[in-house]
Amino acid sequence: MTPVTPASVLATTVGSRCPEGAADVEFATRVDAFTDRHRDGLLAADAWESAGPPVRELLRAVGEAGLLRDAWADRGGDRATALWRAAALHRAFARVGNGAPGAALLTHLEVATRLLGVLPTTPAGLVPGALAGSSTSALAATEPDGGSDLTALRTTVGAGSAGGLTVTGTKWFISNAPYADHLLVLADDRDGRTGRRGPALLLVPAGPGVEVTTLDGLGHTGLTGAVALDAAPVAAVLAVGGHGLLVLMRHWIHERVMLAVRMAELAASVLDHAVADAGRRTTFGVPLITNQHVRFTLARLDADVQEVRAMAGQSLRLLAAGACPGGWAAAGKHRAAAVLAEVADEALQLSGGDGYRRGHPAERALRDATGLALAGGTTELMLQQIDRG
Numbered sequence: 571m572t573p574v575t576p577a578s579v580l581a582t583t584v585g586s587r588c589p590e591g592a593a594d595v596e597f598a599t600r601v602d603a604f605t606d607r608h609r610d611g612l613l614a615a616d617a618w619e620s621a622g623p624p625v626r627e628l629l630r631a632v633g634e635a636g637l638l639r640d641a642w643a644d645r646g647g648d649r650a651t652a653l654w655r656a657a658a659l660h661r662a663f664a665r666v667g668n669g670a671p672g673a674a675l676l677t678h679l680e681v682a683t684r685l686l687g688v689l690p691t692t693p694a695g696l697v698p699g700a701l702a703g704s705s706t707s708a709l710a711a712t713e714p715d716g717g718s719d720l721t722a723l724r725t726t727v728g729a730g731s732a733g734g735l736t737v738t739g740t741k742w743f744i745s746n747a748p749y750a751d752h753l754l755v756l757a758d759d760r761d762g763r764t765g766r767r768g769p770a771l772l773l774v775p776a777g778p779g780v781e782v783t784t785l786d787g788l789g790h791t792g793l794t795g796a797v798a799l800d801a802a803p804v805a806a807v808l809a810v811g812g813h814g815l816l817v818l819m820r821h822w823i824h825e826r827v828m829l830a831v832r833m834a835e836l837a838a839s840v841l842d843h844a845v846a847d848a849g850r851r852t853t854f855g856v857p858l859i860t861n862q863h864v865r866f867t868l869a870r871l872d873a874d875v876q877e878v879r880a881m882a883g884q885s886l887r888l889l890a891a892g893a894c895p896g897g898w899a900a901a902g903k904h905r906a907a908a909v910l911a912e913v914a915d916e917a918l919q920l921s922g923g924d925g926y927r928r929g930h931p932a933e934r935a936l937r938d939a940t941g942l943a944l945a946g947g948t949t950e951l952m953l954q955q956i957d958r959g
């Protein structure tokens with residue numbers, strides 16, 4: 571991890587507006603109103619465990635409420651407020667007890683607005699549509715063989731008709747792919763057709779040459795997809811060969827920080843449920859929570875949750891200060907995934923057979939923790955990043 575001295579921490583928290591201090595009460599109130607309104611509908615955990623999660627519907631509703639625009643439109647350099655608002659959305663969605671709506675939001679927010687918003691070749695209209703929630707996107711980087719090593723891409727850039735470009739290959743485990751209007755595809759440009767050789771980032775509309783099959787996993791049913799690209803027409807070159815991975819690197823730091831924010835809040839919500847449940851369940855004539863062992867377990871988990879919240883907060887502060895905190899983002903994601911898995915496992919145990927039921931908050935979180943430890947870079951790749959500094 572990059573060494574952070576007390577002075578540099580002070581500089582980032584005092585020298586810029588701290589995201590936690592930049593709390594925007596008006597925005598938070600609107601997010602609360604949105605989650606209250608949709609808690610039993612679009613945000614209900616059950617809806618996201620069905621074969622057809624309401625991805626488009628949720629993004630449209632968040633967009634129509636103006637929350638995407640207010641969190642992600644260019645705020646004239648006020649990065650702290652933008653980050654605080656984006657994190658507030660993730661926290662609120664995690665609090666409703668399921669990681670899946672956050673996955674749809676994260677891919678859409680980070681890919682469609684932040685990334686497309688900064689690339690000069692993005693076609694006009696794409697970002698406003700993304701902010702309105704009327705168009706959806708997916709980032710297709712992982713391939714069936716060795717997603718951790720994106721320098722070994724098998725998806726390639728080819729020549730199309732009338733001087734255009736095409737892309738051919740297979741991507742999988744792509745969040746939002748079954749609902750995406752366009753894909754951001756990482757592909758190897760072996761012949762330098764984009765201007766240079768190497769990994770390029772291409773905008774590919776869902777349509778001819780693109781076939782998406784839904785992939786079901788331990789959690790997040792119906793949300794991820796396998797994408798077969800067969801000479802699919804390229805609408806725009808977002809990053810030329812050799813620059814595709816560089817452009818994505820910074821995106822992944824944001825993604826890992828937001829994943830840590832989400833996992834910390836999901837763990838907090840499962841822990842709150844476990845505390846309430848241990849106060850309600852009675853064994854041997856007394857509430858479960860009267861046992862010292864149970865109270866100590868809950869206290870230890872609470873300390874773990876506070877630790878990963880603080881790590882995520884520090885990563886947000888560094889991002890807000892304009893730093894590129896790769897080590898902090900990796901450490902935060904690594905620890906948050908471990909804490910979420912431990913909280914979910916202990917909470918399930920404390921609830922006994924009830925916790926083992928399909929759909930119990932702890933059972934759901936245990937499945938989410940497994941997926942979130944893989945998505946956005948695996949635990950081992952996070953350790954590799956921390957080791958490199």
Ligand SMILES: Cc1cc2nc3c(=O)[nH]c(=O)nc-3n(C[C@H](O)[C@H](O)[C@H](O)COP(=O)(O)OP(=O)(O)OC[C@H]3O[C@@H](n4cnc5c(N)ncnc54)[C@H](O)[C@@H]3O)c2cc1C
Pocket residue numbers: 677709710711712713714715716717718719742743744745746790794941942944945946947948949950951
């Ligand atoms: C819920 C979910 C959502 C996802 N969403 C997206 C998405 O939107 N877009 C996208 O492009 N991808 C997405 N992914 C894919 C995800 O990024 C990959 O699964 C992940 O990067 C790992 O790649 P892999 O599955 O090919 O595993 P591999 O790279 O084959 O790795 C297999 C195992 O080996 C370990 N490993 C690999 N290299 C090393 C090493 N050098 N040293 C030690 N251990 C190593 C890995 O940690 C892993 O445990 C998603 C995955 C999930 C589960």
